[in-house]
Amino acid sequence: MDGRYKTVFKPGTYPEKTYVSRKEKILGYTYEDRLLQSLSIEGYLTYIVGASKCGKTVLCEKVIGAERMVSMSGNDFTKISDFWQGVGKKIGFEMSSSFSDKTEDYNDKSKEASIITKNYINNKDKIIKYFIENNKILVLDDFHYAPADIQYEIACQLKEAIRLGFQSVIISLPHRCDDAIRLNPDLAGRLSVIEIDAWGNDDLCEIARKGFKELNKKVKPEIMERIAVESICSPQLMQAICLNIGLLPDTTEKTIINEKIVESACYLASVNLPYADVVRFFKAGPPSRGQKRLGYILKDNTERDIYDLLLKAIADNPPLIEIGITDLTNRVRNIMADANKINNTKVKSALKNWMKILETQGSSLYNVIEWKDESVHILDNHFLFYMRWKKDE
Numbered sequence: 001m002d003g004r005y006k007t008v009f010k011p012g013t014y015p016e017k018t019y020v021s022r023k024e025k026i027l028g029y030t031y032e033d034r035l036l037q038s039l040s041i042e043g044y045l046t047y048i049v050g051a052s053k054c055g056k057t058v059l060c061e062k063v064i065g066a067e068r069m070v071s072m073s074g075n076d077f078t079k080i081s082d083f084w085q086g087v088g089k090k091i092g093f094e095m096s097s098s099f100s101d102k103t104e105d106y107n108d109k110s111k112e113a114s115i116i117t118k119n120y121i122n123n124k125d126k127i128i129k130y131f132i133e134n135n136k137i138l139v140l141d142d143f144h145y146a147p148a149d150i151q152y153e154i155a156c157q158l159k160e161a162i163r164l165g166f167q168s169v170i171i172s173l174p175h176r177c178d179d180a181i182r183l184n185p186d187l188a189g190r191l192s193v194i195e196i197d198a199w200g201n202d203d204l205c206e207i208a209r210k211g212f213k214e215l216n217k218k219v220k221p222e223i224m225e226r227i228a229v230e231s232i233c234s235p236q237l238m239q240a241i242c243l244n245i246g247l248l249p250d251t252t253e254k255t256i257i258n259e260k261i262v263e264s265a266c267y268l269a270s271v272n273l274p275y276a277d278v279v280r281f282f283k284a285g286p287p288s289r290g291q292k293r294l295g296y297i298l299k300d301n302t303e304r305d306i307y308d309l310l311l312k313a314i315a316d317n318p319p320l321i322e323i324g325i326t327d328l329t330n331r332v333r334n335i336m337a338d339a340n341k342i343n344n345t346k347v348k349s350a351l352k353n354w355m356k357i358l359e360t361q362g363s364s365l366y367n368v369i370e371w372k373d374e375s376v377h378i379l380d381n382h383f384l385f386y387m388r389w390k391k392d393e
Contacts, residue, residue, distance in 0.1 A: 002253055005246020008211045011239035014061045018211045018239065022203055024195075031196065035063045038192035039137070039169075045155075045162050046169040047181050050196025051321060052380045053234040056171045059196070060139050064169075070131075071139045074146035074172075075364065083154050084124040087138065091130060124157075128166045138168040143181075145364045151180035159186050173379060198321070204228035204238045211242055219257050226262055230388070232319045234381040237269070244268045270389035273382055278366050279390070283308050286353045297337040306350045309336075314369075314376065315387035321378040328376055351376065 008017050021030050029037075038046040048056050060069060076086050131138065143151065158168050170181060174195075181187065208224040231237040244265040245257060255261070285293075285307035293305040304312065313331040314323065323331070329347050333339035351371040358366060368383035369376060378384045 001249055002215075002246040002251045002255070004215055004253070005211075005243050005251075008214045009207075009239045009243035009246070011236050011243060014058060014066070015207075015239055017214050018207045019058070019062060020203055020206045020210070020235070022197075022199075025197055031059055031194065032063050034194050035059060035169075038194060039064070039167060041192060042165065043162055044190055044192045045158055045181075045187060046167075046192050046194065048169060048171045048194045048196065049174050051198055051233065052173060053236040053382060054196050054199060055235045056196055057139075057141055058235075060169060060171070064137050064139070068135055068137055069139050070136050071141060073141050074143045074151075077146050077150050077154065083157055084127055088127050091127070091136070093127065093130070124161070128161055128164055131167065132165045136167075138166070139171065140168065141171045143170045143172040148180065152184070155180045155184055156186060159190065162190065198233045199231075199235055199238075200233075201225060201228040204231050204233075204235060207235060207238045208242055217257070223257055223259065223262060226259060229318065230262070230266055230385070232378075232381040232384055233321060234385075237381060237385055240269045241265050266385075266389045267391070270386050273386045274365065275368075275383050275386040276390075278368060278383065279311065279387060281357075281361070281366060282311055282354060282369070285350070286357050296341060298335050299337055300335075301337075306342075306346060307354075309342075310347065310350055311387060314378070315384065319384055319388060321381060321384065323376045325374050325376075 009015070010018070021032060023030050024034065027034075035046070035048075038044065048059070050056050057071075070087070070090055072086065072090055076090075077083055130136070140154070143154075146154065158166070158170075162168065172181070181191065182193065205221070205224045205228050208219065208227055212219045212224075227241050228238060230241060241262070242265075245251060245261060247268060248261065248264055251261070285305070293307075295303040295305055296309055297303055298309075298312075309332055310328075312335060313328060316331050316335065325344055325348060329342065329344050332342050332347060336342060354369065355371050358369075368378065368380040370379055371377075
């Protein structure tokens with residue numbers, strides 16, 4: 001194990017030594033410049049949209065700074081009345097108080113006293129004033145995890161607050177909060193949208209180049225490219241794989257990084273990911289009502305049903321976060337002994353069944369796949385990475 005790696009590669013915290021600034025494709029501004037511009041416009045709500053684990057939160061940390069950020073998640077709000085109370089608790093405000101009003105009633109037999117306790121909730125104005133006076137910015141991460149009706153209510157609350165000088169940034173996955181934010185008529189003319197493009201392999205390789213230079217290690221470009229491919233457009237995964245190279249038991253300062261070491265690091269990085277139950281959930285599919293599902297023979301002579309077959313195809317090379325129905329069906333056929341037994345209709349039917357059973361699953365951890373517009377969208381790159389590198393049960 002080489003302990004120097006943990007000071008350079010930071011998948012879970014701000015990567016000071018391996019931060020990579022990128023430019024958006026259309027205007028050519030850096031994302032840091034875009035965020036600074038947005039925060040400079042008074043009365044505007046900033047809406048950052050991008051794929052899972054693409055560096056949206058790290059961008060906020062870079063531009064805003066940890067000392068100014070008040071970070072919360074869409075999961076923090078379970079009901080509408082929780083919004084300002086939740087924000088108040090986050091900054092350490094005492095949001096509820098009580099006082100007593102004593103009344104005495106006398107009669108011939110006894111003296112009775114009743115204590116009436118009254119509770120009240122502090123006004124949101126106190127919170128808004130605190131944010132403005134202390135130059136704080138509320139960052140609502142994973143906003144898509146909040147239920148749709150609560151998303152809309154929070155948006156309405158923020159619309160009024162930003163008019164008073166309150167600053168907030170909302171972070172979400174593409175298209176998951178458009179009705180509440182982008183398509184909300186109340187926010188028309190008060191919204192600044194920053195769309196984060198997917199990371200290309202060259203940008204991801206820059207993380208490795210910076211980190212290995214810091215470690216004074218020479219690594220072949222094709223090895224860094226392999227790490228980038230396995231990172232599936234995610235800078236967080238790029239950081240994690242590079243870190244786990246250093247965490248391998250046999251790694252020393254003199255270790256030459258090759259394909260085998262990269263693969264070992266990928267296996268190690270997948271071990272602690274929490275998706276075992278999620279994979280089992282998708283593999284099981286909807287209830288079969290006691291009937292055995294049709295099995296398909298693969299080229300490796302194993303047998304899988306349609307749901308297990310789809311998981312294997314999605315995890316196949318190259319790793320993609322969006323796969324059209326025709327391409328997915330071709331992937332399935334390529335691993336089958338008899339490709340004629342599967343067509344687009346069967347694949348679509350299985351994908352629709354997945355979406356139905358997902359509606360009954362309460363945990364947001366399971367929201368990793370979406371079937372939409374004739375394509376499969378991987379909403380969590382870490383899930384795809386886990387499927388590619390997990391040890392078969």
